Amino acid sequence: MILRERLLAAGGLDGLFLSDHRSERDLAGIVSGGRDATVTAALTGRRVLLAVGGQMAAARAMIALDGLAARLALVPPKLAPEHIARIASDAEAEICVTDAEGVPPGALPGLPRIDAEDVFRAGSASSRETEWALATSGTTGAPKLVAHTLEGLAGGINTAATPEAGTVWSTFYDIRRYGGLQVFLRAMLGPSSLVLSEASEPVRDYLIRVGERHVTHILGTPSHWRLALMSAALDRLNPRYVRLSGEIADQTVLDALRIAFPQARIAHAYASTEGGVGFTVEDGQEGFPATLIGSRSGIEITVRDDSLFVRSSRTGRRYLGEAPETLIAADGFIDTGDLVERRGERYHFLGRRSGVINVGGAKVQPEEVETVINVFPGVSMSRVRARPNPILGAVVEAEVVLCAEADADLAALKKAIIAHCRPRLAGHKVPASVKFVDALPITAGGKLVRRGA
Amino acid sequence: MSLRSTVFAEIAAIAAEQEKRMPPITDDLVMLDTEFDSLCFALLVARMEDLTGADPFGEMDASDLPVTVGDLVALYDRAATRLAA
Numbered sequence: 001m002i003l004r005e006r007l008l009a010a011g012g013l014d015g016l017f018l019s020d021h022r023s024e025r026d027l028a029g030i031v032s033g034g035r036d037a038t039v040t041a042a043l044t045g046r047r048v049l050l051a052v053g054g055q056m057a058a059a060r061a062m063i064a065l066d067g068l069a070a071r072l073a074l075v076p077p078k079l080a081p082e083h084i085a086r087i088a089s090d091a092e093a094e095i096c097v098t099d100a101e102g103v104p105p106g107a108l109p110g111l112p113r114i115d116a117e118d119v120f121r122a123g124s125a126s127s128r129e130t131e132w133a134l135a136t137s138g139t140t141g142a143p144k145l146v147a148h149t150l151e152g153l154a155g156g157i158n159t160a161a162t163p164e165a166g167t168v169w170s171t172f173y174d175i176r177r178y179g180g181l182q183v184f185l186r187a188m189l190g191p192s193s194l195v196l197s198e199a200s201e202p203v204r205d206y207l208i209r210v211g212e213r214h215v216t217h218i219l220g221t222p223s224h225w226r227l228a229l230m231s232a233a234l235d236r237l238n239p240r241y242v243r244l245s246g247e248i249a250d251q252t253v254l255d256a257l258r259i260a261f262p263q264a265r266i267a268h269a270y271a272s273t274e275g276g277v278g279f280t281v282e283d284g285q286e287g288f289p290a291t292l293i294g295s296r297s298g299i300e301i302t303v304r305d306d307s308l309f310v311r312s313s314r315t316g317r318r319y320l321g322e323a324p325e326t327l328i329a330a331d332g333f334i335d336t337g338d339l340v341e342r343r344g345e346r347y348h349f350l351g352r353r354s355g356v357i358n359v360g361g362a363k364v365q366p367e368e369v370e371t372v373i374n375v376f377p378g379v380s381m382s383r384v385r386a387r388p389n390p391i392l393g394a395v396v397e398a399e400v401v402l403c404a405e406a407d408a409d410l411a412a413l414k415k416a417i418i419a420h421c422r423p424r425l426a427g428h429k430v431p432a433s434v435k436f437v438d439a440l441p442i443t444a445g446g447k448l449v450r451r452g453a
Numbered sequence: 454m455s456l457r458s459t460v461f462a463e464i465a466a467i468a469a470e471q472e473k474r475m476p477p478i479t480d481d482l483v484m485l486d487t488e489f490d491s492l493c494f495a496l497l498v499a500r501m502e503d504l505t506g507a508d509p510f511g512e513m514d515a516s517d518l519p520v521t522v523g524d525l526v527a528l529y530d531r532a533a534t535r536l537a538a
Contacts, residue, residue: 204486223491229518230494231485252510256518360491390510391495427471427492432499 001150001159002067002127003188007031010191019213020056020196021205027191030060036121042095042114043068043122049093049111051075051084053101055175055196057116059184061097062175064120066150067127073145073320074176076135077199081107083143090145090321091133133320134178136273137363146273146316146327154185155298155314156277163190164240170195170210172220172228178273179245183219192217204233211236221246222253223360223392229256237261243280245269246361247393248349251286258284274327275336276314287340287348302333307353308340309333351386355450359428360392366450369396369431372424376417378403383440383448387433395432401440410436456505456533457526463500464522467493480523507532 013028073091135143173180187194249268299312366384387397473488509532
């Protein structure tokens with residue numbers, strides 16, 4: 001399956017569009033624009049790093065490069081230059097597709113660049129299967145790259161069905177992340193129109209655009225939806241299908257969406273960059289029915305030691321990079337690291353086994369924050385954990401043990417610790433609250449007890 | 454300090470810490486139309502819980518989601534009344 005070939009074969013592109021906060025383009029024009037043999041030759045069979053600024057350029061380049069490049073590594077937006085460099089190296093990139101908003105000049109020395117505007121004109125008659133490489137939503141340091149095939153990525157999509165008339169997709173996410181890419185592929189394999197978001201755009205402006213373009217199918221994390229539900233512009237939206245993924249969907253947000261969109265199908269999907277789309281739940285209840293455990297078409301789900309495991313053709317193939325960790329176990333299962341608990345006939349999500357905190361879809365490794373706190377004068381040790389939060393699902397909370405001689409003005413100390421973290425950590429990693437405790441539990445092995453923290 | 458002034462003061466403090474420019478805070482202000490983003494909002498809710506012991510978001514009806522600053526103050530007012538009862 002090649003994206004452009006699928007789109008050309010599907011026909012019926014008339015009237016379909018791709019739009020972002022700046023422009024709207026005919027899908028037919030994007031798919032069948034002029035071809036440039038020189039550009040095509042420069043990209044054929046290459047391992048390509050796609051590092052453009054906006055999603056429109058990313059979408060156009062993905063259509064041009066699938067079937068042409070040997071590997072297509074997607075750089076998510078707003079990544080630090082050193083992380084882009086790591087992705088380039090893990091992907092063994094030979095050429096970088098970028099634009100004025102993509103990679104800063106001087107970054108990625110030695111990697112040839114090609115302007116995205118030129119790349120849109122690439123494409124040849126012969127085609128190969130392109131390996132897609134997606135970045136995980138990174139916890140400490142650099143994100144990991146997971147290799148996928150287009151077939152695997154599209155495995156959860158019913159590509160045989162014709163989309164309902166007038167279907168227009170949109171996503172709060174970026175299409176270079178797994179969840180957003182699912183929406184991009186749903187739109188392209190439909191085919192149907194797609195409205196792209198912009199990371200720095202206020203919720204209100206995005207909702208107004210989505211309303212103006214008559215979006216019918218829309219995806220966001222529970223945190224995106226909580227924000228939208230508090231926006232005065234929510235009434236611009238009249239979707240037939242509302243999808244949630246990327247975080248645990250709780251009953252409150254599911255109920256609020258049901259009230260806001262009584263006509264819509266509301267689905268929460270369980271998916272990850274590594275594990276692919278596991279399943280989708282549409283009964284309006286949090287968690288998932290125990291009947292999903294077992295084997296269904298194309299996917300097998302099991303629970304081992306309270307953790308969810310998946311085996312399917314939709315999972316990533318492997319991690320890329322030097323000395324990559326093993327992604328798939330010998331028996332074919334991927335450990336998702338998501339802890340679940342059975343209550344009656346339903347499983348509920350408890351969080352991550354590793355203690356990773358999910359702040360509105362952005363991951364925080366507790367150890368990274370603890371390392372910063374622990375160097376603060378007077379701090380003996382700390383433990384960082386998730387504090388439930390109705391807006392972002394969770395925020396970061398630190399429990400701190402002070403040295404005996406530490407300053408006794410606890411309120412001032414608390415502020416000072418947070419102020420110390422602010423310039424040293426990304427905003428979502430800075431503790432929202434600090435609690436002082438006398439001691440923290442340590443395992444027999446000398447590690448902080450995190451489970452159930 | 455009244456609940457209303459606590460909410461106003463915390464919004465101003467968080468906006469300053471997060472380097473967000475805010476228009477004057479009034480009851481009619483729609484918070485999400487300003488630079489006050491989801492992280493700011495999340496911090497506000499966490500701090501209000503620390504200060505008042507109330508988490509009205511955790512226990513409210515889905516239809517009660519606040520849109521304006523005034524809605525938010527009213528939400529905490531009702532939660533405080535419930536706590537006192």
